[in-house]
Amino acid sequence: MRACPALFISAPASHQGKTTVTAALARHHARLGRRVRVFKTGPDFLDPMILERASGSPVYSLHLWMVGVDACRALLADAARDADLILIEGVMGLFDGTPSSADLATAFGVPVLAVIGAHGMAQTFGALAFGLARYRPGLPFHGVLANRVASARHAQMLSEAIPEGLRFCGHLSNADDIALPDRHLGLTQAAEIADLDARLDRAADAIGKTALNDLPPVVQFEDQALPEAPLLLEGFHIAVARDAAFSFVYPANVDLLRTMGARVSTFSPLADDPVPDGADALYLPGGYPELHAATLAHNARTAASITAHVRSERPVVAECGGMLYLLDSLRTIDGAQHAMLGLLPGDAAMQKRLARLAMQRIDTSHGMATGHTFHYSSMTTPIQPHLIATHATTGAEGEALYRHGPITATYMHTYWPSNPAAVAALFRGEPL
Known part of the structure; x- marks a missing residue:
């Protein structure tokens, strides 16, 4: 005790x-x-x-x-x-x-x-x-x-x-x-x-x-012992976008990456930083890309480095705002259309009304992972969902998870410690 x-x-x-x-x-x-x-x-x-x-x-x-x-x-x-x-x-x-x-x-x-x-x-x-x-x-x-x-x-x-x-x-x-x-x-x-x-x-x-x-x-x-996370990312270098546009990160998620053996480094798309050298995988978290859309649209060095990362078939994991950044375009609340990275086919638009708020679960071949969704944007894409999450209590259909080349993207913010094996598969680009 x-x-x-x-x-x-x-x-x-x-x-x-x-x-x-x-x-x-x-x-x-x-x-x-x-x-x-x-x-x-x-x-x-x-x-x-x-x-x-x-x-x-x-x-x-x-x-x-x-x-x-x-x-x-x-x-x-x-x-x-x-x-x-x-x-x-x-x-x-x-x-x-x-x-x-x-x-x-x-x-x-x-x-x-x-x-x-x-x-x-x-x-x-x-x-x-x-x-x-x-x-x-x-x-x-x-x-x-x-x-x-x-x-x-x-x-x-x-x-x-x-x-x-x-x-x-x-x-x-x-x-x-x-x-x-x-x-x-x-x-x-x-x-x-x-x-x-x-x-x-x-x-x-x-x-x-x-x-x-x-x-x-x-x-x-009371004391509580938990199973140790397996070293499924040992030797991996994972780059995480971190700034005012991409800041929605659970500390427990980053802790898990390190516990599983990964080296984690950060970079700022708002500062036009390139993806850190030698990154095996990239994480684009949620945040407020809509408030910085014009800056993101003009930051060519970051765009070129993420594009090179994707073209080299290295995994990208994108959640909510990070997913919007990968799309062809993002329309902000004032009606302005901003070109995004163009690495994930589709377009998004901000709206004044809440689009979705719910606790969700997603079932993978490695078991269930928990999380939630909360966003004020809508998205259209020709890509068919790879998996679809469900509402935590009602079982209603939730957010889609898309896979496009080495990119895995979804509106859902996943709490990674709920399923370390699934998280390792994401960053290794393995089947879910």
């Missing part, structure tokens, strides 16, 4: 301020000299960027289905060995999804802090707090924090509305100027928020004036 103070930050819905509060807690305790480890529930790339900046450590995903119960337990126990505090940010509302944040908190006995956006609300705040705390018997519940509070009088009304037996942990004010900017896929990337550290410091100052100034209760985390 590993003991460590821990807190699960959730809310009644999205857009209540979970990430702001989690980041505030991480920065506050890190400034006190504590080693803080933060996890994010579910498939997310943007919140972890903020939380990594706040805590100073990489942020890994926890999800009972996508990551798996045993792997979640192993990640938490490993963090508890060295951390002074573990924070877990939930996803959506506390009871939303199958499995939900509440399921995860209950599975590992981590007490829940409910963050409630209190703007436009008074005594109903108490009813929401009571419902979140009592809806599911057995849920470990720590208390409630009011966010976006208008005044001292407003805060007093909220605290007086809390039923007896529930802990009111304090409030954050609208005037604190700590809200994090967002856009269509969620929060803005950490590197693009010029005053992020100042916002995090203001948030930490504010959280330090609440009852959350102190460490939360200690939680006992």
Whole structure:
């Protein structure tokens, strides 16, 4: 068993301020000299960027289905060995999804802090707090924090509305100027928020004036041994595109490549970097190519090196935004058409409406791999799917996975530790 103070930050819905509060807690305790480890529930790339900046450590995903119960337990126990505090940010509302944040908190006995956006609300705040705390018997519940509070009088009304037996942990004010900017896929990337550290410091100052100034209760985390990943990529050199256009990468995915023996290097298509010399395979992750389409269209050195890589029949693995970059063209939300690499037949167009959001699984000859999809673009291609993913809970048809020469491309973001053998086959260009 590993003991460590821990807190699960959730809310009644999205857009209540979970990430702001989690980041505030991480920065506050890190400034006190504590080693803080933060996890994010579910498939997310943007919140972890903020939380990594706040805590100073990489942020890994926890999800009972996508990551798996045993792997979640192993990640938490490993963090508890060295951390002074573990924070877990939930996803959506506390009871939303199958499995939900509440399921995860209950599975590992981590007490829940409910963050409630209190703007436009008074005594109903108490009813929401009571419902979140009592809806599911057995849920470990720590208390409630009011966010976006208008005044001292407003805060007093909220605290007086809390039923007896529930802990009111304090409030954050609208005037604190700590809200994090967002856009269509969620929060803005950490590197693009010029005053992020100042916002995090203001948030930490504010959280330090609440009852959350102190460490939360200690939680006992069970040790969990996992099978060692086989050395299926020993001697392989894998190049990964990493910049503001291609940034949606699970740390656990890169860890797995290295554990399987690969050497990993990075390059920036936005900086017009070539693919690193000697790369045996290339990974183009998701991100925001639509925000940088004009730059990508004009960066000839990167384009030439990726084209040479493909023509030499070396594998390319592309997910979501990385797949869009390989297409013939990408139309941005303003209607402008930008030529892309032209290595994967087809065209894509950005749209204001969410195209698809779901947890998905894909069944390969090496077994099932888990992941998710979340995109605001549509794509047309003459290529027939090689495999088709399915929705995690309904079994409905999901994203297509395409193979075109040495390229494997899909909208699905796969959580690679769910199937190391399938991942090795991808990067070796072997049958799936």
